[in-house]
Amino acid sequence: MQQRITWPRRAFAAAGALVTAALLSSQPALAHHGWGGYLEKTTDISGTVESPVSLAGPHATMKIRAGDGQVWDVVLAPPARTERAGLKEGMIPLGAQVTVHGNRHRDPKRLEIKTSRLTWNGQTFNVYPDRS
């Protein structure tokens, strides 16, 4: 009886040590995955709205067609945060000219930009105001 009790205790101590070690060694990797997969440097892309703002899913999204004809996936903030920044569904019509500012996906073949600011019709929607 007495000896059995030591097994879980030792297991918990080992698990605790492992978790602590993992936390200490991988601090940067724990950053929110919303930015981890994107380049550090920022990019601006201007284009026309191909698919309007959608406040559904883990992040609000839209698609824009750039001047060179390429269609970009624009990933905004989580829906509630995007809406608090003033950007609502149905606000920006299809074909409207917009500029997005943010960070490109690390995979150069993937036309995806994690967007911190969107400008349309003289208005700027700062969905991540703490980012440059």
Added chain:
Amino acid sequence: MAWLEGSALGHAMRHSGPWTYAIVNLAHILGVSSLFGAVVILDLRLLGVWKRIPLAPLTDAASAVAIIGFAVAATSGLGLIATKATEYIGNPFLYVKFPAIAAGVTNAVALRFTSAWRARAIRELSEDERRRLAWTGAASLVCWLTAVAAGRLIAYW
């Protein structure tokens, strides 16, 4: 996938306010954590850990929590994937996660038909029966660990 995205469920997920996905996501996490937590206890007991706790009452409680957790996770998960189903096409983690779930469920159903499981409240199990339970527990741990890990990694592809 296109059919799922176009379904009434997909439509409801997309058009019922900015908090819908977050709340369904919360339900999914509660379901998965209940399922996985219960499965770990169940499987470790099948593997021979905590032998002083009688097999029958422990496995009854753990499997009940696991089944409810699974139902909550599966229902909410269907809603999550239906939101933008076509975006998951080509996500390799999806093709790891669902076979792992299928294997985990098959393993759990098969366990219920074994002589060891049915006799566990009635009599002492033979050495052979205990070994079979241990193998089932090990297989279950592998399946559900794989399913949870692949499931979490879907978001990072």
